[in-house]
Amino acid sequence: MSxxxxxxxxxxxxxxxxxxxxxxxxxxxxAGFYVAGQGIPAVANGMAVGADWxxxxxxxxxxxxxxxxxxxxxxxxxxxxxxxxLLAILLAPFLRKFGEYTVPDFVAKRYYSNTARVVAxxxxxxxxxxxxxxxxRGVGVVFSRFLEVSVTWGVVIGMIIVGIYAVLGGMKxxxxxxxxxxxxxxxxxxxxxxxxxxxxTGNPIPQIAIGEVLPRLDGLQQELGLGAYSGPFSNxxxxxxxxxxxxxxxxxxxxPHVIVRFYTVRDVKSARWSAFWALLFxxxxxxxxxxxxxxxxxxxxxxxAQLGASGMQELGWVQNWAQTGLIKTQAWTDGMxxxxxxxxxxxxxxxxxxxxxxxxxxxxxGLVAAGGLAAALSTASGLMIVIxxxxxxxxxxxxxxxxxSDQRRLLVGRLAIFAGLVVAxxxxxxxxxxxxxxxxxxxxxxxASFFPILVLGIFWKRCNRQGAVWGLITGLAFTFVxxxxxxxxxxxxxxxxxxxxxxxxxNAQGIGVVGMVLNFVVTVAVTKATPAPPQDVQxxxxxIRYPRTLSAEELxxxxx
Amino acid sequence: xxxxxxxxxxxxxxxxKTIRRSLALLAVWFVAGFVMSILLAEPLNSIxxxxxxxGFWMAQQGSIFVFIALILIYVLSMQQLDREAGVxxxxxxxxxxxxx
Numbered sequence: 001m002s003x004x005x006x007x008x009x010x011x012x013x014x015x016x017x018x019x020x021x022x023x024x025x026x027x028x029x030x031a032g033f034y035v036a037g038q039g040i041p042a043v044a045n046g047m048a049v050g051a052d053w054x055x056x057x058x059x060x061x062x063x064x065x066x067x068x069x070x071x072x073x074x075x076x077x078x079x080x081x082x083x084x085x086l087l088a089i090l091l092a093p094f095l096r097k098f099g100e101y102t103v104p105d106f107v108a109k110r111y112y113s114n115t116a117r118v119v120a121x122x123x124x125x126x127x128x129x130x131x132x133x134x135x136x137r138g139v140g141v142v143f144s145r146f147l148e149v150s151v152t153w154g155v156v157i158g159m160i161i162v163g164i165y166a167v168l169g170g171m172k173x174x175x176x177x178x179x180x181x182x183x184x185x186x187x188x189x190x191x192x193x194x195x196x197x198x199x200x201t202g203n204p205i206p207q208i209a210i211g212e213v214l215p216r217l218d219g220l221q222q223e224l225g226l227g228a229y230s231g232p233f234s235n236x237x238x239x240x241x242x243x244x245x246x247x248x249x250x251x252x253x254x255x256p257h258v259i260v261r262f263y264t265v266r267d268v269k270s271a272r273w274s275a276f277w278a279l280l281f282x283x284x285x286x287x288x289x290x291x292x293x294x295x296x297x298x299x300x301x302x303x304x305a306q307l308g309a310s311g312m313q314e315l316g317w318v319q320n321w322a323q324t325g326l327i328k329t330q331a332w333t334d335g336m337x338x339x340x341x342x343x344x345x346x347x348x349x350x351x352x353x354x355x356x357x358x359x360x361x362x363x364x365x366g367l368v369a370a371g372g373l374a375a376a377l378s379t380a381s382g383l384m385i386v387i388x389x390x391x392x393x394x395x396x397x398x399x400x401x402x403x404x405s406d407q408r409r410l411l412v413g414r415l416a417i418f419a420g421l422v423v424a425x426x427x428x429x430x431x432x433x434x435x436x437x438x439x440x441x442x443x444x445x446x447x448a449s450f451f452p453i454l455v456l457g458i459f460w461k462r463c464n465r466q467g468a469v470w471g472l473i474t475g476l477a478f479t480f481v482x483x484x485x486x487x488x489x490x491x492x493x494x495x496x497x498x499x500x501x502x503x504x505x506x507n508a509q510g511i512g513v514v515g516m517v518l519n520f521v522v523t524v525a526v527t528k529a530t531p532a533p534p535q536d537v538q539x540x541x542x543x544i545r546y547p548r549t550l551s552a553e554e555l556x557x558x559x560x
Numbered sequence: 561x562x563x564x565x566x567x568x569x570x571x572x573x574x575x576x577k578t579i580r581r582s583l584a585l586l587a588v589w590f591v592a593g594f595v596m597s598i599l600l601a602e603p604l605n606s607i608x609x610x611x612x613x614x615g616f617w618m619a620q621q622g623s624i625f626v627f628i629a630l631i632l633i634y635v636l637s638m639q640q641l642d643r644e645a646g647v648x649x650x651x652x653x654x655x656x657x658x659x660x
Contacts, residue, residue, distance in 0.1 A: 066620075071601070071616055071619060071620075073620075074597065074598075074619035074620050077619070077620055077623075077624065078593050078597060078619065078623050078624070081623075081624045081627050082589065082593045082623065082627050084627065084631065085585070085586070085589045085627050085630050085631060086586075086589075088631045088634055088635075089582045089585060089586065089631075089634055090582070093638075207621060210611075210612065210621075211610040211611035211612055212611060214611060214612050214616075215611050215612075230605065230612065230613045230615075230616035231605070232598075232601045232602055232605070232615065232616070232619075233602075238598060238599070241598050242594060242598050242599070245593065245594070245598065246594075249593075267649045268649060269639065269642075269648070269649060272634070272635045272638060272639075273635055275631055275635075276628070276631045276632050276635050279627060279628050279631055280628050283624050283625070283627075283628050286624055287621055287624050287625070290620040290621065459579075545575055545578075546571065546574070546645075546647040547642055547647055547648055547649050548642075548646075548647045548648060548649050548650070550647075554571075
């Protein structure tokens with residue numbers, strides 16, 4: 001059977017499963033809609049976090065980025081996993097004990113301010129939309145390459161599927177679909193990786209096979225006059241690798257669609273276990289990705305060394321991808337440098353093209369396409385829940401119409417998902433040129449805004465509203481202004497060069513670190529100069545520190 | 561709470577121990593993720609680790625394994641601390657999952 005036949009088969013099977021789960025997990029109350037009735041088992045939640053977290057960027061783009069960046073690609077591998085250590089130790093168990101529906105809920109109650117709720121809700125919506133546009137685009141690309149339908153129809157089909165299970169099942173439908181999607185995406189990622197590891201080294205475990213492939217790759221790089229693949233700091237300075245890693249970690253811990261998943265489990269113990277399962281499941285893909293990166297680079301450079309640029313034009317995978325315009329073979333000439341050849345290959349195709357590169361069977365190629373769709377759709381649906389809960393719960397239910405009935409809130413929540421999907425779809429079909437720019441900086445903004453005030457809100461009882469508000473504003477404003485100064489030339493017409501190259505040597509991706517530190521400093525300084533928060537807020541902070549619910553007498557006794 | 565079920569440690573001690581353990585785990589997180597994988601990556605790369613320069617291995621493989629292990633240690637050690645302080649959740653206490 002052809003690649004397209006297999007892809008239709010895999011996509012058909014997986015989509016039927018998602019729809020089946022949607023029908024099975026319909027919900028009829030807001031607790032089910034926003035937090036899945038808080039009854040999700042820890043292991044299942046770990047898988048759901050994995051699928052929620054691993055987006056089109058992790059599945060489709062990351063190994064390609066690492067392949068081109070070499071050592072410096074570690075910023076993504078460490079940044080997008082190390083954040084879970086912060087989440088598990090500093091946030092997840094305490095936010096679960098607090099136990100309401102959204103991150104803005106916590107910000108509003110902890111800092112006794114509905115203004116803070118609105119700011120947090122707007123920030124959550126902004127971050128989620130920038131993210132979801134990228135997912136819908138990923139769906140469109142997979143459809144157009146493997147199923148030969150247009151990007152527009154691909155996006156529309158993706159919207160309908162997400163719409164069915166998110167509108168019907170809310171968080172519960174999304175959670176169980178994400179469990180299925182995790183299984184699809186991890187199998188789709190690992191099968192070709194195992195196969196290639198076995199072909200190259202005779203050992204199917206990619207994490208072990210790299211021990212044999214890396215010396216061959218470094219040797220090949222040397223032969224072709226390139227620096228060692230394993231040599232650090234050839235793309236970013238040590239300072240920037242450090243700062244970008246910190247930003248990605250703190251940003252991960254501050255992203256609302258990840259945090260909210262920890263509200264869906266039964267108790268604090270399950271929240272802690274979810275964090276462990278989540279990182280274990282994510283780690284399966286993240287430790288295999290550097291192997292995919294090395295294998296694909298090895299294949300490409302090996303073909304180049306043997307065939308030269310003109311000989312490579314005869315290869316099947318080169319011809320397939322040249323048709324999509326993602327490999328620019330027209331720029332290939334005899335005697336061109338290997339670095340110049342690599343520059344003509346779009347980084348996003350590495351994962352999707354690797355099975356073809358290694359001559360794996362057509363069914364594997366089709367499976368990878370279904371995995372890419374699972375990764376994009378699961379992240380998109382998690383983001384839809386955040387957008388819906390921010391609009392319908394935080395803004396409509398708490399600010400505009402606090403007296404609304406449960407039924408009415410549920411209806412508004414469903415309408416909000418529907419509206420969110422339409423906007424996301426339009427962003428996918430007509431992508432503004434700056435989507436990629438904005439997504440990368442969502443982390444910087446999350447690190448400089450949410451992360452410090454959430455951590456201080458839990459670990460420092462004295463922290464008050466004035467401190468948090470000023471800290472948040474300082475962190476956000478500084479990071480935003482710096483990013484605009486450094487990146488405006490990419491987005492704003494008429495601006496040719498960056499207004500500012502770096503800030504003390506830190507580039508736009510890493511600048512969130514400075515914003516985060518400023519946020520911490522300002523929050524502490526302003527808090528010290530203003531009165532302590534009310535007693536009931538301090539009691540709430542005391543309460544969330546312990547898994548069991550403390551009685552009022554116990555709270556009084558403890559604070560003495 | 562009567563004396564027969566009195567916890568081994570009080571809540572203040574529980575919280576202080578929680579902070580201390582969290583800081584210890586975060587120290588390991590920093591050493592594995594930042595010191596070994598970034599700051600000392602260049603010198604550590606001269607060590608051969610099963611065919612792979614060690615600094616590079618830490619940055620792309622080892623640090624992730626360490627992160628997973630850290631969360632597991634945190635979960636287990638906090639469960640034990642919860643029991644010592646008598647602040648663990650009772651199974652019957654928690655609300656049952658909502659039916660759909």
